[in-house]
Amino acid sequence: MNDQFLIDKARENLKEKIVEITNPARRRIFLEVGIDDLLASVSWLKNDLGFTHLSTISGVDLGETFEVIYHFANNYCCLNIRVKIPRDNPLLPSICELIPGAILYEREIKEMFGLTVQNIPDGRPLLLPDDWPAGNYPLRKDWKYERPPEVIPGGEK
């Protein structure tokens, strides 16, 4: 199994679902698919090629769209599936049915970017505190941290 073999396999199986496929370095493949084809692509990757290990899910704020990258790895290659979702309707299907280990990464991306993960088995907050104000998504580019004014208990009013 090498990079060219995987690219050929992807072209053969996913056909018109592929938006773009690149191979910028050895053992690195970036495969872009439409958001509706995400589950089909992950299922193909897992069942036909045996990529069971999801390293993590990265999110990038591109302004108008969010880019979500699923980093898969096996003993030969690191294959990254990229999807783009619009900012005004950030819906992402959950892949936990296929890859149960994705749950923590989905919970993380959900609260950090404010994406709606459909059918997520467990959607509670993971990293942010329980009294975190709603509508604040720290990793969005337009979110800025403002340090609250320091109040010394018992100090001057």
Next chain:
Amino acid sequence: MNFQIPIGPQHPALKEPIGLRITVEGEIIRDADIRLGYNHRGIEKLAEQKTWIQNVYLTERICGICSHSHTTCYVQGVEKLMELETPKRGLYIRMLISELERIHSHLLWLGVAGHEAGFDSFFMYVWRDREIVMDILETISGNRVHYAINTIGGVRRDLDELQVKRILDSLEVLRRRSQYYLNLGTTEPSFVARLARVGYLSREDALSLCAVGPTLRASGVPMDVRKDDPYAAYDEVPFEVCTAGTCDVLGRTVVRIKELFQSYNIIEYLMKNLPTGPIAVRAPRRAKPNEVVSRYEAPRGENLHYIKSNGSDKPERLKVRAPTLGNYAATIKMLKNGFIADVPLIFAAIDPCICCAERAVALIDARTGQEKIMSLKSLKELSLKVSPTTTRKREIEWPL
């Protein structure tokens, strides 16, 4: 009847803050839940506001034990973005530090495992030997914890003849003592009885829950980034991927002790074949718009950094996935149907490195088993509300 027991965020059995909520039926754990965030520092957001070179020192501070893992993972990604060719000697020194770090981390873990299993003399022996490694690291880099040896384009400090000799001499001592620990760890009846069949994680579960590192390898899956996706000069160095088939804490112990020997061999090879030449090249201040996925085998497992550049002197995005996060889902699986007394041992067995946990307090009504989560703020309000009605100590009538 089920009871829920909160363990942590601050708990004597855990070394770092993490919130575990465990549902027990008698002594048996039926369910476990993990809450992170207690020590979340927003490093990914901070990294977007710092320059490429500042971020080397920021990523160093993600973790106190695998500090070199994070910088190496970051630096080799940035070198790809900047299209730099790192000199061979620099790569060898980088690999030397990462193997020394693996040894000190595994020795530290072995000590903790001994301590959690109630074998404290093992803990003291192992940590004595860990000092040998710490001393080597100090002579090379000047620091015991944050080595600060990496820079974009190579390393910051060179090795001399005397240091090489000293490293090779220390390896002899470490090899001899590790052999003793291997014999002890695998044959001492009470130690083996405490570790065997605790925290079972089958091969299928380890794969489907995306476990990493020694936890995965102890379930019989030979996955190691150094072998699968060789970075630095790992494709030149002979070594083996260590696995165990027992799928329990004993297997994880054996895998780590075996990896110690592999690391000694790697260091010996590196020191005997150390290339001559420069240790670093000059790096530009900016990187062209591009993206890179950098993987690294930290002592705890696969470490992944996703770096995206936008042409400026700061990264557009730096995503860090530390190995411990990858192992949490598997830990919950391991805890289920185990004994409550095994919690510290199972939890320690993934070698957790926590910069996370929770800010809430779990209140459990023991009679109904119902659980309420209260934030610290509402808890404070409750205490203020209750206190005016309760009798103060000084107003109590003395009974005698």
